[in-house]
Amino acid sequence: MPRRGLEHVLLRDRVVVITALFLVIAACWIYIFAGAGMGVPALDMTSLSMALGWADQKEMGDMSSGMVSAMTSMATPAVWTLGYAILMFFMWWVMMLAMMLPSAAPMILLHAMVARKTRQRTGENVGLLSTAAFSLGYILIWGLFSVSAVSLQWAFEWLGILSPSMMNATNALFASAILIFAGVYQLTPVKRACLKHCQGPLQFLTQHWRSGTSGAFKMGLHHGAYCIGCCWGLMGVLFFGGIMNLYWIIGLAFVVLLEKVMPIGPRQSTITGGLLLIWGVVFAYTALV
Numbered sequence: 275m276p277r278r279g280l281e282h283v284l285l286r287d288r289v290v291v292i293t294a295l296f297l298v299i300a301a302c303w304i305y306i307f308a309g310a311g312m313g314v315p316a317l318d319m320t321s322l323s324m325a326l327g328w329a330d331q332k333e334m335g336d337m338s339s340g341m342v343s344a345m346t347s348m349a350t351p352a353v354w355t356l357g358y359a360i361l362m363f364f365m366w367w368v369m370m371l372a373m374m375l376p377s378a379a380p381m382i383l384l385h386a387m388v389a390r391k392t393r394q395r396t397g398e399n400v401g402l403l404s405t406a407a408f409s410l411g412y413i414l415i416w417g418l419f420s421v422s423a424v425s426l427q428w429a430f431e432w433l434g435i436l437s438p439s440m441m442n443a444t445n446a447l448f449a450s451a452i453l454i455f456a457g458v459y460q461l462t463p464v465k466r467a468c469l470k471h472c473q474g475p476l477q478f479l480t481q482h483w484r485s486g487t488s489g490a491f492k493m494g495l496h497h498g499a500y501c502i503g504c505c506w507g508l509m510g511v512l513f514f515g516g517i518m519n520l521y522w523i524i525g526l527a528f529v530v531l532l533e534k535v536m537p538i539g540p541r542q543s544t545i546t547g548g549l550l551l552i553w554g555v556v557f558a559y560t561a562l563v
Contacts, residue, residue, distance in 0.1 A: 287386050287387075287402050287405070288386060290402060291386045291402070291405060292379075292383070295375060295382065302368045302369075302372035305368050305372075306369055307520075309518075310361075310364070310365040310368060310369065310518065311364065312361070312365070312518075316518050316523075319441075319516060319518040319519060319520075320516070320518070320519050320520040320521060321516070321521075324442055324516050325515035325516060325519050325521040326515065327446075327449050327514065327515060354428055359428070363421065363424050365517070365518070366423045366424055366427075367416060367417050367420040369517075369523060370416045370419060372523075372527065373509075373523065373527040374527075377472070377501075377531045377533075377535065378412060378501065381472075381475040381478070382408065382412075384475045384479060385404075385405050385475075385479060386402070386405040388479055389402075389405055389490070404486070404487055404490040405490065407487045407488070407490040407491040407494065408491065408494040408497075409494060410491060411494020411496075411497075412494040412498040414494075414495070414498075415494070415495050415498030415501075415502065419502050419506065419509075423509070427441070427513075427517070430448075430513065435448040440516055441516055441517040441518060442513070442514065442516035442517070446557065446558070446561030447558060447561055447562075449557060449561075450554045450558035450561060451558075452510055452513055452514045452554070453511065453514060453550050453551070453553050454550075454555065455507065455510060455554075456508055456510055456511050456547075456550045457546075457548065457549070457550030457551030457552075457553070458547070458551060459506075459547070460507060460544065460547025460548075460550065461544060461548070464503060465503075465507065465547075466540060466543070467503075468500050468501070469504045469534070469539060469543055471497075471500040472500060472501055472504050473534055473539055478497060478500075479493075482496060504530075505530055508526055508529065508530065508546075509526070511550070529542075529546060533546075
Protein backbone atom coordinates (compact mmCIF):
# COMPACT_ATOMS: atom_id res chain seq x y z
CA MET A 275 0.00 0.00 0.00
CA PRO A 276 2.76 2.58 0.77
CA ARG A 277 4.40 1.74 -2.57
CA ARG A 278 1.12 2.17 -4.43
CA GLY A 279 0.59 5.50 -2.70
CA LEU A 280 4.04 6.68 -3.78
CA GLU A 281 3.41 5.59 -7.37
CA HIS A 282 0.08 7.40 -7.27
CA VAL A 283 1.88 10.61 -6.28
CA LEU A 284 4.58 10.15 -8.92
CA LEU A 285 1.98 9.81 -11.65
CA ARG A 286 0.64 13.18 -10.63
CA ASP A 287 4.00 14.92 -10.59
CA ARG A 288 2.63 17.93 -12.44
CA VAL A 289 0.13 18.61 -9.65
CA VAL A 290 2.82 18.09 -7.02
CA VAL A 291 5.26 20.49 -8.73
CA ILE A 292 2.62 23.15 -9.32
CA THR A 293 1.46 22.92 -5.70
CA ALA A 294 5.03 23.12 -4.39
CA LEU A 295 5.83 26.11 -6.59
CA PHE A 296 2.66 27.89 -5.53
CA LEU A 297 3.39 27.35 -1.83
CA VAL A 298 7.00 28.51 -2.12
CA ILE A 299 6.11 31.60 -4.17
CA ALA A 300 3.22 32.47 -1.85
CA ALA A 301 5.45 32.08 1.23
CA CYS A 302 8.08 34.35 -0.33
CA TRP A 303 5.57 37.09 -1.11
CA ILE A 304 4.04 36.85 2.36
CA TYR A 305 7.52 37.23 3.86
CA ILE A 306 8.16 40.32 1.72
CA PHE A 307 4.86 41.98 2.54
CA ALA A 308 5.48 41.28 6.24
CA GLY A 309 8.72 43.25 5.98
CA ALA A 310 11.29 40.49 5.32
CA GLY A 311 12.16 40.20 9.01
CA MET A 312 12.83 43.92 9.46
CA GLY A 313 9.94 44.47 11.84
CA VAL A 314 8.25 46.93 9.47
CA PRO A 315 5.60 45.98 6.86
CA ALA A 316 6.72 46.50 3.29
CA LEU A 317 3.84 48.94 2.78
CA ASP A 318 5.50 51.29 5.27
CA MET A 319 8.62 51.26 3.09
CA THR A 320 6.64 51.84 -0.11
CA SER A 321 6.12 55.24 -1.68
CA LEU A 322 5.30 56.11 -5.28
CA SER A 323 7.21 59.39 -5.11
CA MET A 324 10.24 57.56 -3.73
CA ALA A 325 9.92 54.86 -6.40
CA LEU A 326 10.04 57.58 -9.07
CA GLY A 327 12.86 59.46 -7.37
CA TRP A 328 10.66 62.42 -6.52
CA ALA A 329 10.52 62.10 -2.73
CA ASP A 330 11.61 65.30 -0.97
CA GLN A 331 13.75 65.36 2.17
CA LYS A 332 10.76 65.88 4.49
CA GLU A 333 8.93 62.82 3.18
CA MET A 334 12.11 60.75 3.36
CA GLY A 335 12.74 61.92 6.89
CA ASP A 336 9.21 61.09 8.03
CA MET A 337 9.33 57.59 6.54
CA SER A 338 12.84 56.94 7.85
CA SER A 339 11.93 58.08 11.38
CA GLY A 340 8.94 55.76 11.40
CA MET A 341 11.06 52.84 10.30
CA VAL A 342 13.84 53.40 12.81
CA SER A 343 11.38 53.74 15.69
CA ALA A 344 9.71 50.50 14.65
CA MET A 345 13.02 48.64 14.49
CA THR A 346 14.20 49.28 18.04
CA SER A 347 14.38 45.55 18.71
CA MET A 348 17.19 45.11 16.20
CA ALA A 349 20.42 46.87 15.27
CA THR A 350 20.13 50.35 13.79
CA PRO A 351 20.05 49.92 9.99
CA ALA A 352 23.18 52.06 9.58
CA VAL A 353 25.21 49.59 11.69
CA TRP A 354 26.24 46.56 9.68
CA THR A 355 26.58 43.74 12.19
CA LEU A 356 26.84 40.08 11.14
CA GLY A 357 23.20 39.59 12.12
CA TYR A 358 22.06 42.54 10.05
CA ALA A 359 24.07 41.34 7.03
CA ILE A 360 22.44 37.90 7.30
CA LEU A 361 19.01 39.54 7.54
CA MET A 362 19.73 41.58 4.40
CA PHE A 363 20.93 38.45 2.60
CA PHE A 364 17.69 36.61 3.29
CA MET A 365 15.71 39.71 2.33
CA TRP A 366 17.40 39.73 -1.09
CA TRP A 367 17.24 35.96 -1.55
CA VAL A 368 13.55 35.61 -0.72
CA MET A 369 12.75 38.67 -2.82
CA MET A 370 14.60 37.21 -5.82
CA LEU A 371 12.74 33.92 -5.47
CA ALA A 372 9.40 35.70 -5.25
CA MET A 373 10.20 37.67 -8.40
CA MET A 374 11.93 34.95 -10.44
CA LEU A 375 10.21 31.64 -9.64
CA PRO A 376 6.97 32.52 -11.49
CA SER A 377 8.95 33.05 -14.71
CA ALA A 378 10.99 29.87 -14.06
CA ALA A 379 7.87 27.75 -13.52
CA PRO A 380 7.55 26.68 -17.21
CA MET A 381 11.13 25.35 -17.19
CA ILE A 382 10.61 23.48 -13.90
CA LEU A 383 7.32 21.96 -15.08
CA LEU A 384 8.86 20.90 -18.38
CA HIS A 385 11.76 19.30 -16.52
CA ALA A 386 9.28 17.31 -14.43
CA MET A 387 7.51 16.07 -17.57
CA VAL A 388 10.76 15.07 -19.31
CA ALA A 389 12.00 13.35 -16.15
CA ARG A 390 8.77 11.35 -15.90
CA LYS A 391 8.92 10.25 -19.56
CA THR A 392 12.60 9.33 -19.16
CA ARG A 393 11.75 7.18 -16.15
CA GLN A 394 8.91 5.47 -18.03
CA ARG A 395 11.04 4.84 -21.12
CA THR A 396 14.37 3.79 -19.62
CA GLY A 397 13.63 2.95 -16.01
CA GLU A 398 16.22 5.53 -14.99
CA ASN A 399 15.83 6.67 -11.40
CA VAL A 400 14.62 10.18 -12.18
CA GLY A 401 11.39 11.92 -11.31
CA LEU A 402 10.21 14.30 -8.64
CA LEU A 403 13.52 14.02 -6.78
CA SER A 404 15.34 15.02 -9.97
CA THR A 405 13.06 18.02 -10.45
CA ALA A 406 13.55 18.98 -6.80
CA ALA A 407 17.33 18.91 -7.38
CA PHE A 408 16.93 21.05 -10.50
CA SER A 409 14.86 23.59 -8.53
CA LEU A 410 17.38 23.55 -5.67
CA GLY A 411 20.20 24.40 -8.07
CA TYR A 412 18.16 27.28 -9.47
CA ILE A 413 17.36 28.57 -5.99
CA LEU A 414 20.96 28.36 -4.79
CA ILE A 415 22.36 30.31 -7.74
CA TRP A 416 20.06 33.18 -6.79
CA GLY A 417 21.47 32.86 -3.28
CA LEU A 418 24.92 33.57 -4.72
CA PHE A 419 23.49 36.57 -6.53
CA SER A 420 22.03 37.78 -3.24
CA VAL A 421 25.48 37.73 -1.64
CA SER A 422 26.69 40.10 -4.37
CA ALA A 423 23.62 42.30 -3.95
CA VAL A 424 24.15 42.59 -0.19
CA SER A 425 27.81 43.47 -0.76
CA LEU A 426 26.80 46.26 -3.14
CA GLN A 427 24.18 47.49 -0.68
CA TRP A 428 26.80 47.73 2.06
CA ALA A 429 29.26 49.50 -0.27
CA PHE A 430 26.68 52.03 -1.45
CA GLU A 431 25.64 52.80 2.12
CA TRP A 432 29.30 53.19 3.15
CA LEU A 433 29.79 55.66 0.27
CA GLY A 434 26.72 57.60 1.44
CA ILE A 435 24.77 57.25 -1.81
CA LEU A 436 22.17 54.77 -0.50
CA SER A 437 19.80 55.46 2.38
CA PRO A 438 20.49 53.07 5.30
CA SER A 439 16.85 53.07 6.37
CA MET A 440 14.81 53.40 3.16
CA MET A 441 17.47 51.65 1.01
CA ASN A 442 17.05 53.96 -2.00
CA ALA A 443 19.50 56.17 -3.88
CA THR A 444 20.16 59.48 -2.12
CA ASN A 445 22.41 60.96 -4.82
CA ALA A 446 20.77 62.14 -8.06
CA LEU A 447 23.76 61.28 -10.25
CA PHE A 448 23.99 57.83 -8.69
CA ALA A 449 20.26 57.36 -9.27
CA SER A 450 20.55 58.38 -12.92
CA ALA A 451 23.56 56.07 -13.37
CA ILE A 452 21.48 53.13 -12.14
CA LEU A 453 18.74 53.84 -14.69
CA ILE A 454 21.22 54.39 -17.54
CA PHE A 455 23.13 51.21 -16.72
CA ALA A 456 19.93 49.12 -16.56
CA GLY A 457 18.71 50.64 -19.82
CA VAL A 458 21.97 50.04 -21.67
CA TYR A 459 22.22 46.45 -20.43
CA GLN A 460 18.73 45.72 -21.73
CA LEU A 461 20.01 46.54 -25.23
CA THR A 462 23.17 44.40 -25.14
CA PRO A 463 23.74 41.09 -27.01
CA VAL A 464 24.37 39.36 -23.66
CA LYS A 465 20.88 40.29 -22.48
CA ARG A 466 19.33 39.07 -25.74
CA ALA A 467 21.24 35.78 -25.63
CA CYS A 468 20.26 35.07 -22.02
CA LEU A 469 16.63 36.01 -22.69
CA LYS A 470 16.54 33.70 -25.71
CA HIS A 471 17.71 30.87 -23.48
CA CYS A 472 15.09 31.63 -20.82
CA GLN A 473 12.36 31.72 -23.48
CA GLY A 474 13.32 28.29 -24.84
CA PRO A 475 13.01 25.73 -22.03
CA LEU A 476 12.61 22.78 -24.40
CA GLN A 477 15.74 23.73 -26.31
CA PHE A 478 17.69 24.08 -23.07
CA LEU A 479 16.62 20.66 -21.78
CA THR A 480 17.38 19.05 -25.14
CA GLN A 481 20.88 20.50 -25.31
CA HIS A 482 21.88 20.31 -21.65
CA TRP A 483 20.08 17.28 -20.23
CA ARG A 484 22.09 15.44 -17.57
CA SER A 485 21.09 12.19 -15.96
CA GLY A 486 20.54 11.62 -12.28
CA THR A 487 19.92 13.89 -9.35
CA SER A 488 23.37 15.49 -9.46
CA GLY A 489 22.95 16.14 -13.17
CA ALA A 490 19.60 17.84 -12.55
CA PHE A 491 21.18 19.98 -9.83
CA LYS A 492 23.89 21.14 -12.23
CA MET A 493 21.23 21.92 -14.85
CA GLY A 494 19.44 24.06 -12.29
CA LEU A 495 22.64 25.98 -11.61
CA HIS A 496 23.17 26.42 -15.34
CA HIS A 497 19.66 27.68 -15.96
CA GLY A 498 19.84 30.01 -12.96
CA ALA A 499 23.07 31.53 -14.27
CA TYR A 500 21.33 32.37 -17.55
CA CYS A 501 18.43 33.91 -15.62
CA ILE A 502 20.84 36.10 -13.66
CA GLY A 503 22.46 37.16 -16.93
CA CYS A 504 19.03 38.06 -18.24
CA CYS A 505 17.75 40.01 -15.24
CA TRP A 506 20.57 41.38 -13.09
CA GLY A 507 20.50 44.78 -14.80
CA LEU A 508 16.81 45.17 -14.00
CA MET A 509 17.35 44.03 -10.41
CA GLY A 510 19.81 46.90 -9.99
CA VAL A 511 16.92 49.34 -10.38
CA LEU A 512 15.85 48.34 -6.86
CA PHE A 513 18.71 50.52 -5.59
CA PHE A 514 17.08 53.47 -7.36
CA GLY A 515 13.64 53.59 -5.78
CA GLY A 516 14.06 51.47 -2.65
CA ILE A 517 15.00 47.82 -2.29
CA MET A 518 11.82 47.11 -0.33
CA ASN A 519 9.58 49.43 -2.34
CA LEU A 520 6.65 47.29 -3.50
CA TYR A 521 6.10 49.40 -6.62
CA TRP A 522 9.46 48.28 -7.97
CA ILE A 523 9.35 44.72 -6.59
CA ILE A 524 5.96 43.95 -8.14
CA GLY A 525 6.65 45.98 -11.27
CA LEU A 526 9.98 44.29 -12.03
CA ALA A 527 8.52 40.83 -11.33
CA PHE A 528 5.78 41.57 -13.87
CA VAL A 529 8.28 42.87 -16.46
CA VAL A 530 10.50 39.80 -16.06
CA LEU A 531 7.52 37.45 -16.36
CA LEU A 532 6.34 39.09 -19.58
CA GLU A 533 9.84 39.07 -21.06
CA LYS A 534 10.25 35.34 -20.51
CA VAL A 535 6.81 33.96 -21.35
CA MET A 536 5.52 36.27 -24.08
CA PRO A 537 6.61 36.01 -27.75
CA ILE A 538 7.26 39.77 -27.80
CA GLY A 539 9.74 39.42 -24.93
CA PRO A 540 12.82 40.58 -26.91
CA ARG A 541 10.95 43.57 -28.30
CA GLN A 542 9.64 44.40 -24.83
CA SER A 543 13.19 44.19 -23.50
CA THR A 544 14.33 46.73 -26.09
CA ILE A 545 11.45 49.08 -25.25
CA THR A 546 12.11 48.76 -21.51
CA GLY A 547 15.79 49.46 -22.07
CA GLY A 548 15.06 52.54 -24.17
CA LEU A 549 12.65 53.94 -21.59
CA LEU A 550 15.10 53.40 -18.72
CA LEU A 551 17.92 54.98 -20.73
CA ILE A 552 15.85 58.07 -21.57
CA TRP A 553 14.64 58.34 -17.98
CA GLY A 554 18.19 58.13 -16.67
CA VAL A 555 19.47 60.82 -19.04
CA VAL A 556 16.58 63.16 -18.19
CA PHE A 557 17.11 62.47 -14.48
CA ALA A 558 20.79 63.36 -14.77
CA TYR A 559 20.01 66.53 -16.76
CA THR A 560 17.49 67.78 -14.19
CA ALA A 561 19.99 67.06 -11.40
CA LEU A 562 22.74 69.06 -13.09
CA VAL A 563 20.66 72.03 -14.23
